[in-house]
Amino acid sequence: MEVRRAEKYGFCAGVRVADQKVKAFARQGGRDGLILGQIVHNERVVEEMEELGVPTVHELEQAPDGTLIFSAHGVPPSFHAWARERGLKILDTTCPFVYDVHEEADRAAAAGAHLVFIGSPEHREVIGYTRDRDPASYHVLTTVAEAEAIDWTEYPLVKVLYQTTLNAEEYEDVVRYLESRTEVSDADTICYATKENQDAARELSVDPEVDLILVIGGKQSANTRHLWEICRESKPSYLIQGPADLRDDWFASVRVVGVTAGASTPDYVIDEVEQAVRELSAGG
């Protein structure tokens, strides 16, 4: 079997920097670090960080002292204040693009706009944008049905911002609905890294020589799931975390295996999957 990787895949710049910052912290002897939430949405990276002596916690209260590490997804601004008030040190790995969305939202809110975040209310990036805001000042939406349930006459000016890892095209109908109800300005906050991975996955999936696609990434990674959704429109596609998830029967009569990976998937996991496919191919 031949393995054909997408033109763009895997770690984006923001995640690469976050990963490097935490590793540098550990290398320089940092022994009191706690990462709030997964540093990136990938279980292997979380394990790797634990082995380096930098475990993950899920609540602020689990970090009584030491260095609190904020992930690439960012946190609500009040988390910084909470840590500072308690004398904790902060290692902030929030991606600059995420900070751009915070700033854009603040500017729009100050100009009197009602904020609409397109994204998952449970996603940490979206929690970062919304938790400190007055609940009356924003909505989080993903479907037209959710938008229809709201009386938009109350909001004469609306600013739409997207969770950076989404595919904006999938939410055009929501934005069009809003535009039919009120005055909308739409901030293009989709991250180029996500889009590049998505475009490359689409290209790979329509490659007539590719028989099957492996999409590698963490179970909780929204952008990995999006890649999988794109690929499975055109080809049999499997979402896997690593080589242990591969099954022999997927590869019967497969000649070319396409490979792509989410923005939180480290290079070594992709290499391991490729190696495992080659071993399967060799009958190993």
Ligand code: SF4
């Ligand atoms: S996907 Fe984009 S916004 Fe998110 S961490 Fe990576 S570079 Fe930053």
